[in-house]
Amino acid sequence: MFFVDTIEVAGLGNRSYLAGGERTAVAVDPPRDVEQVIAAAVRRGVRISHVVETHLHNDYVSGGLELARITGADYLVPAGARVSFARVPVTDGDRAEIDAAEGLALRAVATPGHTPHHTAYVLEEHGAQVAVFTGGSLLIGSVGRPDLVEPRLTERLARAQHASAHRLAAELPDETAVLPTHGFGSFCSSSQAEGSDTTIGKEKESNAALTRDVDTFVAELLAGLDDVPAYYTHMAPANAAGPAPVDLTPPAVADAGEIAERLAAGEWVVDLRSRVAFAEGHVAGSFNFEAEGQLATYLAWLIPWGKPVTLLAESADQLRTAQRELARVGIDRPAAAATGGPSDWLRAGETPGSFPRGTFAGLAARSAEVVVLDVRRDSERAGGFVAGSVHIPVHELHRRLAEVPDGQVWVHCAGGMRAAIAASLLDAAGRDVVAVDDSFDAAEQAGLTIRVP
Template structure:
């Protein structure tokens, strides 16, 4: 039997290749859109990928099911309750998928989403008990999936379904059953969890704070409060996965001469600068959005761009193109027309407007002085409401990051804006949104509210 786990840093997504080496067959579970890694492993192990299974309609990334099916001819499987419209075979409770000597049995575990399933993994040559369970985003190590991922209006009802999935379904499995979740640390599909990427049912029952909440009301309260921000593209990604994502195929670098890049920009395309932060601060095209190429770019993009937005990339090196493409395509932004040939040097040589330091990192003490010295700066907190209630600077206005694009009209682009979050990461994303929308001066508070309190600056609690 073969069971290999794949991890994507940043969003924290986990996917799996499950196979039988004796029969040379495999299926991929919860694949992300960049499918080369599955194909390379299958070729290395001489396996034929015959099926692609998603445990639910993902809301934080685009499934690679259509991509894999196009390359391999594999059959796509989705939960029956997903009501998906792409060509697929629906899975219902108790259905069995045969992979040679390996079997996957469908176990309905709704709560994270209404259609969520888990997959019991059986090695028929080893015994009569399941070897493992692929829990999707229902159960994570030390955590569960957030119940508002798909239908925020039905939060409490989904939370109650999640309770029953955890305590009346998964907890009933043998303690020795290995738990392979759909997420580890990172991403926006849960509240917490650690960096460990597998566990057992018995260990989770003994040690996870989730399993200490045996009272249903206490469980529901826990999983429905203090949730991380919900990116604006969650609903769009869920709908895209219901329809089936368009096939990308082979990605080739697409250099754009300056005149072509300007053509797209003049028609509303976003210019995304993926260079390191130091290079962006030194100089960048006026109006460019800074999304530094790295583990967090996929997550941050969901707060910045509108659906179907056309994107022109500004790269540190042409070799970065494929990585940047897949990081954005992973979260549904695949209308990338190319990268600016010659980069910043070409832009400057043509005499186009250049900005420097539009977003300035400042210490909490400096931010406090800016707000207090009569500069008429606008002070906004982009954390979630529950975080704001715990502690916030006096006079700050709460605009959670997920709401910022729709509330820009509440801010004056001609006045300075000071942005604070918990540690300085979300505020950097917020600064990119403001920069894209013509705000002239933006200050990002380094170390966020944590640094603010460590420096002894005043805070308030409550609303």
Template sequence: MPEFVPIDTPTLGDRSYVVHDGQVAFVVDPQRDIDRVLTVLEDRGVRLTDVFETHIHNDYVTGGLALARLTGAAYHVNAADKVSFERNPIEPGQAVEVGSMRVRAVATPGHTFTHLAYVLEVPGETPAVFTGGSLLFGSTGRPDLLGPSHTSELVHAQYASAHRLAAELPDDTRVFPTHGFGSFCSATQSEAASSTIGREKRANPVLTQPEQEYVDALLGGLDAYPAYYVHMGPANAAGPREPDLAPPRRADAAEVRRRIEAGEWVVDLRNRTAFAAGYVAGTLNFGLDGNFATYLGWLIPWGTPLTVLGATAGDVATAQRELVRIGIDRIEAAATGSPREWTDGELRSHPTAAFADLAQVRHHRPVTVLDVRRDQEWAEGHIEGSVHVPLHELLDRMGEVPEGEVWVHCASGYRASIAASLLAAAGRRVVPIDDDYDRAAPAGLAVVTAEPAAR
């Protein structure tokens, strides 16, 4: 039986897969930092012969072409995809022999028009299917990433594709999706760590609900997705090169100041507690302890020069790796150490609080409560009297935040810290709430909840 080696990228919510029979291997949907794949191949002592893409990805830059060129492997991309590089075009129904294994392409449109799933066959068995952004654990890939004019057609295609897989494959076939582990490419999220076709037949709405019910529920639950997605498809169709992960050059305090004054982005990678306690004026807090690349890529005006500040060189290297995955290939400069080493002036700080603190403060003085969660989160419930500006819209809607003291919250604190740093850099007085939103009502804050759906 082949060995399946998943390579997780939890910050983007994706998995790549290395599969081998002890001699040769294939890879499905590799991320940009292909050194992780090469390490697996070396550890197993196997030779890579084939790389398969399920689709032209919308949420990350692929490492497939660079991996294939480096190893001499065949690079399989749907023949219908318009790309500007040489590849091994593959069509639905076509099979590729990989050692003792056979990989068969199946048309599964829905996430994109040309999406493919890959069924793994070995003598007498069908042990796995690699579903990309088609059939996910308890969900499916979202059908709206190619624009609203295509969404209706794609969501119905997604339904048909899931049913095609369920009808063609044995119940014990293991399902290996690329998306669905926190990726915004997934329509909904699941806590499942593994699944089979049989389990999805019993639990996945796309396989248990009538088509229109599934369509209405999926489309009604879709929310915003990161702005940088618009750049991923073109980058992948153009053929991304291998990333340069050499350390960026060092910046001293004077350079950090010059870059901030020039309107460039200088990002502090420390966690939100450390940032609030002391930071360089004008810096922005995107901590490595959260979905760093997702939110940085979502908010930064594309092409803006970027400098990062980290406690260690390892933190800078981690940030760099995360960023190349979404096509931010160049960090202009970096500094390590402590905030006092990053400035030739005074450090700034701001307090943090819990929802219980907010409840007490509102009894004594007026403050603005800014909710930076997404629209769907707000609709499900929010603090009475709060102002709602989703984090990804804050830069464009800063003028809508009332003057005076602003208490910022999200669902747990990570996005609130980002928002607070953006506001602080604009000269606003901020208090980020570092607390779980579920504690707002028990703290005594009036919460407006959504009306239950009519039956």
């Protein structure tokens, strides 16, 4: 009897998998912090005999090379991926025996589209095709985006995605479980998943790649592509070079004086506390990226790559979790860190910064006299926006602060998290800001006029 354990990498919207039998198992698309994969194998009492990659990932640093080194497993990587380390190159049709006693094997299926070399892996039990690890090809109701490799290849790869989806649908039974890596919040997905599990049969009924002709599919796919996080530029090269082992030892402790010095030097000091706590009081000049939000995605997206970052956390546990998440996207070592609260991080005589939080109802009462700043992405704004609002996506705001008109700024997103990031950037720049901590669905109900482009 086989098993498949799902390893959620929620902060990045990804999944990894451990699958096997009584004795041995395969790890698929492991995250950089491989301890959780090893822990899953220990719980199952199995040895990891194989580690496989569906493609060179664009959204996170892989733990595959390190996991293979630790476990002695064979490291299977698509042959078309240009890498600088020893691995077992995989081509279409290759098979790997996972657990002979259980009749478990993996069969490689070339599925170009998300990348030119993308490969899916079919899990077979005594010859029956029971699951397929689809990586960034066939997702739940969607496919992986085809525009992360090279702009000149985007349309060609989009057409390849359509063909790859049809190949999987044609070759696999309807009951085959579809187990993607992307699609649960990852920007590697062309759209986001609804639901947590699916099969080939379900995808035949609902996935655009399988229900639309290729020209319609490609046109809709390309029209719907969203912004690409800036840090993606660095992920595939890091994975091709062979990531170094992750170092999760505690960073150096910064006292109030050092925090002030790092701010004065232009470094980033990031407060991981909730947006409510940050608004009430913080170190002036620091930025707020909530540990409970999409920390890795948004901090890696906004921060100038390679700039030192100091983390301020409520607790050692919060700091450890944040450090782990950031390592997954190549922010390996915080320059320093501190725990506690503003009273611990401010020098004697310094006063904490603060700014008010508001709602769309509060904004409706003041909208004629303040600047309304919308920091959602273009695709979100296309669905409707507050009349008269200024639009600068949050990931562009730190470069475009000078474009924000004079006056008190009420900044909003779709739910509050990104508005808090933006408010902290504006506050650090000396602006009078109010963070709208409210759902955009409440804007029209509050009496604000909503326009569509």
